Amino acid sequence: MTAVGFDGVERRGLMFVLSSPSGAGKTTLSRMLIERTPGLKMSVSATTRPMRPGEVDGRDYFFVAKPKFEAMAGQGELLEWATVFDNRYGTPRAPVETALTAGQDVLFDIDWQGTQQLREKASTDVVSVFILPPSAADLEKRLHTRAQDSDEVIRGRMDRASHELSHWAEYDYIIVNQNVDEAFAEVQSILKAERLKRVRRTGLTEFVRGLQRQLEK
Numbered sequence: 001m002t003a004v005g006f007d008g009v010e011r012r013g014l015m016f017v018l019s020s021p022s023g024a025g026k027t028t029l030s031r032m033l034i035e036r037t038p039g040l041k042m043s044v045s046a047t048t049r050p051m052r053p054g055e056v057d058g059r060d061y062f063f064v065a066k067p068k069f070e071a072m073a074g075q076g077e078l079l080e081w082a083t084v085f086d087n088r089y090g091t092p093r094a095p096v097e098t099a100l101t102a103g104q105d106v107l108f109d110i111d112w113q114g115t116q117q118l119r120e121k122a123s124t125d126v127v128s129v130f131i132l133p134p135s136a137a138d139l140e141k142r143l144h145t146r147a148q149d150s151d152e153v154i155r156g157r158m159d160r161a162s163h164e165l166s167h168w169a170e171y172d173y174i175i176v177n178q179n180v181d182e183a184f185a186e187v188q189s190i191l192k193a194e195r196l197k198r199v200r201r202t203g204l205t206e207f208v209r210g211l212q213r214q215l216e217k
């Protein structure tokens with residue numbers, strides 16, 4: 001799990017997690033982060049939920065039937081998994097381990113249950129961000145504007161939102177996504193700062209020793 005920072009100092013790769021009630025903006029912010037952040041790879045989850053219009057298998061999710069999902073979970077192929085809105089969602093283990101080994105950080109768009117499981121497995125390498133909507137009315141409007149779920153599904157997600165919100169205090173950082181560009185700048189600055197954290201920068205001792213050798217010549 002060693003990455004090299006842009007300053008050439010080795011560091012441990014990190015698992016950057018975004019969670020929120022459905023519709024608060026995780027997918028939007030994740031896409032912006034992936035497009036604009038070198039060294040960051042998206043974890044593509046497996047799910048049993050039906051594909052939405054415009055979604056692509058293998059890009060947005062791996063869409064699988066329930067028996068296949070159960071087999072993946074049973075064979076230890078998932079790093080974490082949970083039931084969300086009556087569907088199963090889980091993180092395939094191999095691509096995450098490959099990315100971290102190759103020195104990349106990994107971005108997760110997962111719920112609080114999955115975040116708890118990742119924390120149990122690798123707490124020091126997990127950085128978690130909870131995204132809040134500015135208001136309940138905004139949340140509902142966003143779900144309708146996205147226009148990808150039926151009214152019944154949207155009602156179900158609004159009904160679950162308060163319970164999802166109740167996990168906010170388990171997260172390292174909290175962002176209110178009012179203006180998407182501002183929220184993006186905030187998420188980006190969290191990632192930048194976390195990449196510089198001393199505890200992750202395993203190459204610092206050697207780097208500083210090298211500086212000292214130069215100074216003492």
Ligand SMILES: Nc1ncnc2c1ncn2[C@@H]1O[C@H](COP(=O)(O)OP(=O)(O)OP(=O)(O)O)[C@@H](O)[C@H]1O
Nearest residue numbers: 022023024025026027028142145146177178179180
């Ligand atoms: N700051 C914002 N202002 C207005 N609309 C926004 C903002 N952020 C995101 N949206 C819009 O809200 C809708 C929901 O956003 P998004 O799909 O990113 O939410 P999500 O948290 O990933 O939801 P889910 O958990 O259901 O996948 C989208 O149509 C998106 O374009």
Ligand SMILES: Nc1nc2c(ncn2[C@@H]2O[C@H](COP(=O)(O)O)[C@@H](O)[C@H]2O)c(=O)[nH]1
Nearest residue numbers: 045081082084089090091109110111113114
């Ligand atoms: N624990 C996990 N939660 C996941 C995963 N992939 C997505 N999710 C969460 O599910 C809901 C609903 O997503 P949607 O795409 O159907 O709107 C949302 O909160 C996601 O964060 C996962 O692999 N594990």
